[in-house]
Amino acid sequence: MPLERGQHDLGGLPGGPIDLEEHELLPWHKMISAVFTVMRLKGELTIDELRRCIEDVPPDIYDGGYYERWTIALTDLMVEKRLITRDEVDSKMAELRAAREAAE
């Protein structure tokens, strides 16, 4: 049985026109890149591990944008490697959200 093409395996598929508009990177785009890069250089995780997790995110996340799938994939990888837990992520997000709302 032939292998099914992965969602990341785009080479040669038909596609529409390329949107050439340049967009400014948002601060969190650089932040997630920085967090990953530092952990990679310190040997906590590898680029191939992250790549596998990016390829495995749900299709709606995969289609939802580059840094969006990175962020989900990095969460998945850190949980898989037991560097963090899902509960810790949820708690921290709730804490940050509350702090942000209090500041508004």
Next chain:
Amino acid sequence: MTGDTHDHGHDHGDRPVLTYADDSVHDRNETGHFELLTDALKELSIEKGLVTATEVREYVDFFDSRGTEKGAEIIAKAWTDPAYKDRLLADGTAAAAELDIPMAGAELVVVENTDSVHNVIVCTLCSCYPRTILGLPPDWYKSKSYRSRTVNEPRAVLTEFGTELPDGVALRVHDSNADMRYLVLPKRPAGTEDWPEERLRELVTRDSMIGVAPARDPA
């Protein structure tokens, strides 16, 4: 975030024609979900001693400041120093290191445009890009349309960038991966024979080093 909800109107078993709109994230991120998740990952990583706040800040600054200058430095040196050009084409990683440009674990392969060969770079599987040389990649480089089409209709893709290759010119497409990054050595523009290296750097654009356009015309 789970993948259970799946109501965006198309069937993944029967892939639709890809459009850039598939990559658009602006609606989703209006809630700030991903920004918040990023901050949570950063905070947790610091709390657990995986990274320090200083290390993260240094890399944010790096991504803030790193444009395409290092690439232009490499290319202008190769245009003016034949021995360096030979070393660059033989071992890109080592030649970049000569200019104190790290490759951070990946190999650099430099491909030369000539009168008979034009090179263009893509990453069909992800969006691998020589970040230490060119900074973070532009959105179009990461778009599904560029990633899918560049390997089977590269001339049509180049046309969208306003680049028309003459008939006799061979077009080579290089598909990057996590461990190997490509950089195009564009043709040195005519009329720059007397130009010093520093001035030549101004003609070297990001797009010319990806191969979707020639270097800037000095005229």
